[in-house]
Amino acid sequence: MSHTAESQSTPFNKETPRLSEESLLEVNTELLMHDPSLLTVSLRRHGKYERSPSSPQRGQLTKETFPEVKEKAKAWVEELPEELEIDLFASPTGMPATGPSGKSINPARARMSSALYGIELRNRFGSGYGLIDKEEISDRNTEFTKETRKPPKSVRKTERRLGDIYEFCGSKEQAQHIPTFFKMLGDTYGGLNKDFWHDYTRDELPEDLKAIFLQGGGQLAVKKAKNVSDWLSELSDSKPEDEVKHVTLAISHEETIGPFAYRVAQFLKETGGANSEEIDQIENKSFSYNEGFDLHIDDDKDVVMEVDDIRVVFNLGEFGEYLEKQVQS
Numbered sequence: 001m002s003h004t005a006e007s008q009s010t011p012f013n014k015e016t017p018r019l020s021e022e023s024l025l026e027v028n029t030e031l032l033m034h035d036p037s038l039l040t041v042s043l044r045r046h047g048k049y050e051r052s053p054s055s056p057q058r059g060q061l062t063k064e065t066f067p068e069v070k071e072k073a074k075a076w077v078e079e080l081p082e083e084l085e086i087d088l089f090a091s092p093t094g095m096p097a098t099g100p101s102g103k104s105i106n107p108a109r110a111r112m113s114s115a116l117y118g119i120e121l122r123n124r125f126g127s128g129y130g131l132i133d134k135e136e137i138s139d140r141n142t143e144f145t146k147e148t149r150k151p152p153k154s155v156r157k158t159e160r161r162l163g164d165i166y167e168f169c170g171s172k173e174q175a176q177h178i179p180t181f182f183k184m185l186g187d188t189y190g191g192l193n194k195d196f197w198h199d200y201t202r203d204e205l206p207e208d209l210k211a212i213f214l215q216g217g218g219q220l221a222v223k224k225a226k227n228v229s230d231w232l233s234e235l236s237d238s239k240p241e242d243e244v245k246h247v248t249l250a251i252s253h254e255e256t257i258g259p260f261a262y263r264v265a266q267f268l269k270e271t272g273g274a275n276s277e278e279i280d281q282i283e284n285k286s287f288s289y290n291e292g293f294d295l296h297i298d299d300d301k302d303v304v305m306e307v308d309d310i311r312v313v314f315n316l317g318e319f320g321e322y323l324e325k326q327v328q329s
Helices: 021-026 029-034 065-078 109-125 178-189 194-201 207-215 221-238 254-271 276-283 316-328
Strands: 039-045 084-090 155-158 245-252 292-297 302-307 310-315
Touching: 029 245, 029 292, 029 302, 039 065, 039 221, 039 254, 065 109, 084 109, 109 155, 109 245, 178 194, 178 207, 194 254, 221 254, 221 292, 221 316, 254 276, 254 292, 254 310, 254 316, 276 302, 276 310, 302 316, 310 316
Parallel strands: 039 245, 084 155, 084 245
Antiparallel strands: 039 292, 292 302, 302 310
16 A cells, blocks of 8 residues: 655654654644654545435535535645555445435445545556455456456545444334434424534433434444544554554544544543633534544554644543543443
8 A cells, every 4th residue: 555756755763752742733734744653544524415305316425516525635635745555434324315216325425525535546646546445346346447456555445433423223123213313303403403413512412302313323422432532543553663654534424523523622621731722613613524634643642633723632542531431421
């Protein structure tokens, strides 16, 4: 999965001592993105998609969306170093829909967005980047076979912990409660609007709505945040000890990355890890389509989190313990 330029310029080397929290806050974004001692993870929301239940395009990115996602993807790819190993992950969550032929389909907006990032990776680094994991596709898939069956250098994978609120609905018995939940949600909030997501993220849903949500296999916001934290910890543990920059791009949903950012703000508030202005901006951040944040993780799991123009530092292990207590309470 490595791409190597003819000339290499690396800001840091393996002998550089681990940066302190203070110095991590002072280093500019370009150096963080290029430092091979740091694992960089970019979490992004998918592009805008068709939401109407009556549309045959339900769950798919709209035609108007493609240029927007490609523009964001191109800008992101241009910030990558010339030498890197990169993995792309996406939520597998789809939306029940009926295709043109009348068959049931399950289009996944995050995976479609991830594919557009893969195209921009190939545009910059060449063929073999951002392809679908061969375990997820058949040998007849043209995107894979055009590479003459050579293993792709970078693959797109799915990760359920990046999924939406109902990704872990595991049975028909649970699923039968979902229509009731959406009916009650409409009666209470008028739909999946900002008021609902505000209360969902803060675990402030009305008790009756929360009860039917959980019966349907939904996951509360704090659990979604814990899912992301656990996944990040696993990525950090598996990072190879080499001098190549490792980058992971993850395309997810607002109900997944939003609760993670919100819980980081709460953690920083409790530990005094940031000032009130920084905490307020992260706490109240609403992630629009294609928006997200970057995390730069060192070997001790100290994390530099960049949200817009805000930068904070926290320890992923300590944050995970904090979330575990929140989940159990």
